[in-house]
Amino acid sequence: MTRSLLGLFLRAFVVLTGTALATFTLLWNAPGDPALAIAMARFDAVVPADVIDLVRAEAGLDAGFWAAFRGWVVPLISGNFGNSSVTGRPVWPDLASATSYTVPLALAGLAIGLAISIPLAVLATRHPGSWLDRFAVGIASLGAAIPAYWLGLLLILLFAVKLAWLPAMGATTPSHVILPALTLGLGVAAALTRIIRSGILEARGQPFMPALKRRGISEHALAREHVGPHAAIPVITVFGLELAFLLEGAVMVEVIFGRPGLGSFLVGAIEARDFPKVQGVVILAALLFVGINLVIDVIYRLIDPRMGTQNA
Amino acid sequence: MTLSVSGLSAVRSGRTILFPTSLEIEPGARIGLVGASGSGKSTLGHALIDTLRAQGSCVAHVPQSPDEALDPLRRMAFHWREAETALGLPHDADRQQALFRALKIETGDLRKRPWGWSRGMQQRFVIAMALIGAPNLLVMDEPTSALDPIVAARTMVLLEDYLAARDTALVLITHDLGLAAGRVTRLLVMNAGRIIEDRPTSELLAAPRTTQAASLCAHRNWLALPC
Ligand SMILES: Nc1ncnc2c1ncn2[C@@H]1O[C@H](COP(=O)(O)OP(=O)(O)OP(=O)(O)O)[C@@H](O)[C@H]1O
Numbered sequence A: 001m002t003r004s005l006l007g008l009f010l011r012a013f014v015v016l017t018g019t020a021l022a023t024f025t026l027l028w029n030a031p032g033d034p035a036l037a038i039a040m041a042r043f044d045a046v047v048p049a050d051v052i053d054l055v056r057a058e059a060g061l062d063a064g065f066w067a068a069f070r071g072w073v074v075p076l077i078s079g080n081f082g083n084s085s086v087t088g089r090p091v092w093p094d095l096a097s098a099t100s101y102t103v104p105l106a107l108a109g110l111a112i113g114l115a116i117s118i119p120l121a122v123l124a125t126r127h128p129g130s131w132l133d134r135f136a137v138g139i140a141s142l143g144a145a146i147p148a149y150w151l152g153l154l155l156i157l158l159f160a161v162k163l164a165w166l167p168a169m170g171a172t173t174p175s176h177v178i179l180p181a182l183t184l185g186l187g188v189a190a191a192l193t194r195i196i197r198s199g200i201l202e203a204r205g206q207p208f209m210p211a212l213k214r215r216g217i218s219e220h221a222l223a224r225e226h227v228g229p230h231a232a233i234p235v236i237t238v239f240g241l242e243l244a245f246l247l248e249g250a251v252m253v254e255v256i257f258g259r260p261g262l263g264s265f266l267v268g269a270i271e272a273r274d275f276p277k278v279q280g281v282v283i284l285a286a287l288l289f290v291g292i293n294l295v296i297d298v299i300y301r302l303i304d305p306r307m308g309t310q311n312a
Numbered sequence B: 001m002t003l004s005v006s007g008l009s010a011v012r013s014g015r016t017i018l019f020p021t022s023l024e025i026e027p028g029a030r031i032g033l034v035g036a037s038g039s040g041k042s043t044l045g046h047a048l049i050d051t052l053r054a055q056g057s058c059v060a061h062v063p064q065s066p067d068e069a070l071d072p073l074r075r076m077a078f079h080w081r082e083a084e085t086a087l088g089l090p091h092d093a094d095r096q097q098a099l100f101r102a103l104k105i106e107t108g109d110l111r112k113r114p115w116g117w118s119r120g121m122q123q124r125f126v127i128a129m130a131l132i133g134a135p136n137l138l139v140m141d142e143p144t145s146a147l148d149p150i151v152a153a154r155t156m157v158l159l160e161d162y163l164a165a166r167d168t169a170l171v172l173i174t175h176d177l178g179l180a181a182g183r184v185t186r187l188l189v190m191n192a193g194r195i196i197e198d199r200p201t202s203e204l205l206a207a208p209r210t211t212q213a214a215s216l217c218a219h220r221n222w223l224a225l226p227c
């Protein structure tokens, strides 16, 4: 267990380093002169060449790739995301406030997704092939096929425009989170329902199930103690991937509903060529991702200790 | 009390795989159920268990391999408790110790999961688990085909000693006439969903009446093993 944990941490380290390097390389080699863009964003006018050179030196862009990379990564290790190259203000406060909008939205979407998909999948698999099962699968396929922006607009039309029950745009009151979270949650529910359903069916088909039934173990105990853990394994596996879609989906939903958050933060940073901000978002997303996957891997190993050993 | 069932049958996907069958099993009987692959032995075993269970008898089942009896995600202790609960019994450490001693698996670590035990020990654990409720009948479906012949024979000896003291009947489903020959007093030969011979072992081995039984005898080396 200790050794496999060490392996997991090593993997997390490699992923994070790779992400940092890849982002930095991409931005470094992006077409156009970043110094010019920064100067334009800052002074909002035609800028003479010597001012551009000044900006270049100040943003650390003239020191060469590795020096610039070091100048960004070394403070990052101690939690310093650096300063915006446009405004000169620290990146972290803005990034933190954007995150404080996005993460609750993603969590609410996830909670709604789970609250819908688990009961639906359990009901559907009670009688595989029944009308209820087909209905659930149909709804899930439909939900997966509908793009978030369309579903979001439908929800806005129905609940905000027609019924006027809920606010749609912005994030001024807590009730503003309901429609975006619902948009996100329905998409998550569609994907998860199918995975949980097939996980349960696969678990029921395990070779030891008939003998357990014949041993006299109750349906309830079978479902809770045997089907559940076996069904959890594929679900947890997909969960790590699903989280990527969740973050991506949250950013898209933010744009649809005009909410502040990582979405508008990122778009604004890219438009202003504010590299430290862009890098900050990417690294934060990677950190979140790696952290969550680390937790998932540990849960995985608790359910099935054969994972990551020669017994698997 | 003699266990008796009649009219056991089974249809799967529109095909009859077990024709109506009746069976009487005396207390302490040792019955072997042999036949070609696909002749319906397991089907008869399952029907026997389900019907007798419905009649209120305590019947236990040991499947062919431990993979078909144990959940690899659950610890051995959990399986044991679960079997006790299924029978409506409280946990009894003495009973567990006695059964473990009888099958020589006292050294097994109950905190481990099935794959932490050797397959031979797993299978003996499954057999021990089947004996928790002191059943009237034990149906074993090729219980030793996952084991090497020496361990298989040893396990059967351990089990027989235990059963003999309790008048528990045994139905042993097997391909291995060698394993069955020395251990059962009555042999049932199945073919295509029917019992085609039902005779004392020695008689049947000496003079099989049907061609199926004759070929089973001819193709098997049913000399007893050296242990
Ligand atoms: N669910 C099912 N659907 C259709 N046919 C089945 C089903 N279960 C069993 N059968 C058929 O019933 C027949 C008897 O099966 P059974 O498992 O009882 O044979 P067996 O004598 O135990 O064979 P083996 O020695 O290989 O274990 C086989 O021909 C098998 O193909």
Ligand SMILES: [Mg+2]
Residues within 6 Å of the ligand: B041, B042, B043, B141
């Ligand atoms: Mg069989």
